[in-house]
Amino acid sequence: MMAFVKLIARNRLAAFGGIILLLIILLVLITPWLPLADPNVTDTANRLLPPFSDNHLLGTDALGRDILSRLLWGTQISLAVGLAASLVAALVGSTIGIVAGYFGGRTDNTLMRGIDMLMAFPYILLALAIVAVLGPGLMNALYAIAIVNIPFFARNIRGVTVGIAHREFIDAARLSGKGNLRILTSEILPNVLPVIIITLSTTVGWMILETAGLSFLGLGAQPPQADLGSMLGEGRKMMLNAPHVATVPGLMIFLLVMSINLLGDGIRDALDPRLKSGALSRPAPFTRIRRRRNSLPDPVNGNALLSVERLQTDFEVGHETYRAVNDVSFAIHPNECLGLVGESGSGKSVTALSLLGLVASPPGIITGGRVALEGRDLLDLPPRDIRRIRGKDIAYVFQDPLSTLHPLFRVGDQLVEAIRQHQPMSHAEAHERAVSLLEQVRIPNPERRAEQYPHELSGGMRQRVGIAMALANDPQLIVADEPTTALDVTVQAQILKLIQSLRREKGSAVLFITHDFGVVSQICDRVAVMYAGRIVEIGPTQAILDTPRHPYTRRLIDCVPRLGEPDNEPDAIPGLPPAANHIPEGCAFAERCHLVEDACRQGDIELIATDADRQVRCIKPLSVTEPSTPGVSR
Amino acid sequence: MFRYALRRLLLTVPVLLGLSVIVFLIMSLIPGDPAQAILGSYATPENLERLRADLGLDLPLPQQYLVWLGNILQGDLGRSYALNRPVLDEVLERFGATLLLAGTSLVICILLGVLAGIVSAIRQYGWSDRIITLLVLIGISVPAFWLGMLMIMAFSVGLRWFPTSGMTAAYGGGGILDILHHLVLPAFALAIVAAGVIARLTRSNMLEVLRQDYIRTARAKGLGEGRVVMRHAFKVALVNLIPVIGVQAGFVIGGAVYIETVFQWPGIGRMLVNAISTRDLLLVQGGVLVVAASYVLFNLLADLLQHWLDPRIQA
Helix, strand or coil, X not given: CHHHHHHHHHCHHHHHHHHHHHHHHHHHHHHHHCCCCCCCCCCHHHCCCCCCECCECCCECCCCCEHHHHHHHHHXXXXXXXXXXXXXXXXXXXXXXHHHHHHCHHHHHHHHHHHHHHHCCCHHHHHHHHHHHHCCCHHHHHHHHHHHHHHHHHHHHHHHHHHHHCCHHHHHHHHCCCCHHHHHHHHHHHHHHHXXXXXXXXXXXXXXXXXXXXXXXXXXXXCXXXXXXXXXXXXXXXXXXXXXXXXXXXXXXXXXXXXXHHHHHHHHHHHCXXXXXXXXXXXXXXXXXXXXXXXXXXXXXXXXXXXXXXXXEEEEECCEEEEEEEEEEEEECCCCEXXXXXXXXXXXXXXXXXXXXXXXXXXXXXXXXXXXXXXXXXXXXXXXXXHHHECCCEEEECCCHHHHCXXXXXXXXXXXXXXXXXXXXXXXXXXXXXXXHHHHCCCCCHHHHHCCCHHHCCHHHHHHHHHHHHHCCCCCEEEEECCCCCCCHHHHHHHHHHHHHHHHHHCCEEEEEECCHHHHHHHCXXXXXXXXXXXXXXXXXXXXXXXXXXXXXXXXXXXXXXXXXXXXXXXXXXXXXXXXXXXXXXXXXXXXXXXXXXXXXXXXCCCEECCCCCEECCCCCCCCCCCCCCCCCC | CHHHHHHHHHHHHHHHHHHHHHHHHHHCCCCCCXXXXXXXXXXXXXHHHHHHHHHCCCCCHHHHHHHHHHHHHCCCCCEXXXXXXEHHHHHHHHHHHHHHHHHHHHHHHHHHHHXXXXXXXXXCCCHHHHHHHHHHHHHHHXXXXXXXXXXXXXXXXXXXXXXXXXXXXXXXXXXXXXXXXXXXXXXHHHHHHHHHHHHHHHHHHHHHHHCCHHHHHHHHCCCCHHHHHHHHHHHHHHHHHHHHHHHHHHHHHHHHHHHHHHHCCCCXXXXXXXXXXXXXXXXXXXXXXXXXXXXXXXXXXXXXXHHHHCCCCCC
């Protein structure tokens, strides 16, 4: 509870709302003891006095009654009626919601159809009809507002109840012999209470506004009794010659409702962390770059197509810094396929996205290094120039084509868009090219497929579309970020074959990201193994497969099941990688390595060359004759 | 699409029936003799007798409902005793004025709300976002009827830009320009609250959509940020917003009751308020039925529009 109050207090707007609301409530509570004029005593000699008159701080109304006094008493009534209506609506609505959600079936159907019917009415209209029949009056207005708000509670609460009605602890309670009523009150209610409170806190303000509205129309409080709404209604008649009579109560309603809304938003954020604003920050079009000039490595000369030098990408969440990519360097030559391998969370995708500033930012920041495409540092380019490279010189194929293709555009149109962004041609020409691209990625019946939406295609087809999109502008480099992970095995093999043959036809280089050494062995010329944001081993694929130098690489290779070797059980690596905000000194793999010794946990361990064109980040690299890891029988 | 529309149209029938049941049940809650309540205290005994027979008041409730529904389906909504004319004529006449006001208002609040929401989302935590967030907070907390009065004081009385009330000028009015001139203030006053709600939801929706993988794909293609936001992100956000707009239409129609009262707009809302004070219950019933039914139809249209924009929704 204290934590909850603290959470709200930290939200400055909510605290501000809470304080205003508290002040209003206090003022209303002490009203009977304040030295105020009687709110209903008329004094026609002093009618319509302006504010700041003697004895009448806020002036008087048409009958000479003191507006300040009427305001405070009126606020009391408005608050009480609004709160009462909210509580009634919450009680009845939540009960309906819980019963419907818990019992389900026909009960649920009947109740919720009724609720749907109520919701089919425009909100205030239903309240008007109810007041029309019951007759004007404050209590009737209260009932009317409560009734029209029941559906909100019923719907919200039912949704949550359905979600928990079939969870294990409910079954357990039922098996232990608890009756329905006990389960509802002792198991369900405590779990849906936060939702009830959220719904309540976000609707109270609205209900106060609506009860005031009915009074304003003359259908709520009846004279001489006055709430804020009816004061406003009376004030309307003399709006032109005595504007303060209407302005004052309106301002009070506004303050009241605004403070409640502010507090309500705060309560919702505190109780439902998913909705908290921080979690929903918008990724900028380009990853933020914050490199220290003097930290830049000297450019490496060479004939590499792409050379990544000492790249460093962080995620800054709150006060924590997570180092996702830590001093990563590699080069890709024209028409070469480099594999980037590692467990999930090893930083391989972030490395790939960093190349063109596609890491979501916030929270991502590129904090060091250089990404050079044919010698040009991409991290130095202005946004316009980066955009010219995106999809043209370097194109991406992403993991899950269902979420990475736009759901509402036809496949063909998405291709056309990719083509026309970089090549000036008419829509018709681009469409023709799109169809031929679909044909190149072996999609049968490409004209028809181009007219379809992503959800109408199978997973394999969708990924072929993803690949076609990457090929749209004949890129020099294709970055394929786990393009086969979301697919089943046979489709996986087809897609790999496709990438392989397209690479041969088009001559593009490929950066292929995967966690699967089996895939690497089929397609990559060279491979870089990543662990905890660093490259731990890099070299030609066959050499690394035959004689891994880093204990981690050996473990990853051992994870691949081999056909025809039933004894070779894929062996998960015990333990977890270190948290990216607390990377230990020395070798990050030390904790999980069976060959660990004291020296592994000290100082910075550099990549060292073992053979020609091979490097490993280990102080005691495995020798060629090193036996397999224990526990893996060969 | 056509099959979906047909199905959805058929599904509307039970909703309309349910609606009529609720209105009927509410009317049967009238304490005492309904005929007396409907005709008022000065009714002649003959008229009372005739109305009782018309309403089938001696029949059991379900049969009463059928008689009632039969009358309504034939376009017979009864006669307003206070106005002494058929309810249907009066309601339809007033409904046009409300439709003009609420429709204009809805267009304004969608334009304002969506625009503010998008700006707010792409400038998240920037100054324009903060200012819009503040305006939205004020918009959803301010009583529309009070805001209307403030607007009259400022723009009609103070600046004399717009007339204070009514739909046409008393003398020589009635032209399109005249009506538009009268429409500006009430339409904006009515739009403010819904615009606030729509702006809020547009903002959160856009933020949600902008985090999706397909937005990254769009950026990876090299598209400009304007195209990413307005074409790729907004289309999805719009599809999500349509049901919200449907709900907001209900609030706009409801809010029209207040605004019509403040601005003396000759619409159905003001008619209802007057009818309630004069206890002209058949007029209330007719007004509620017509407005509610048209609201159901509006939501049907919103549904079809959403289906048309989002091919994933299967018929």
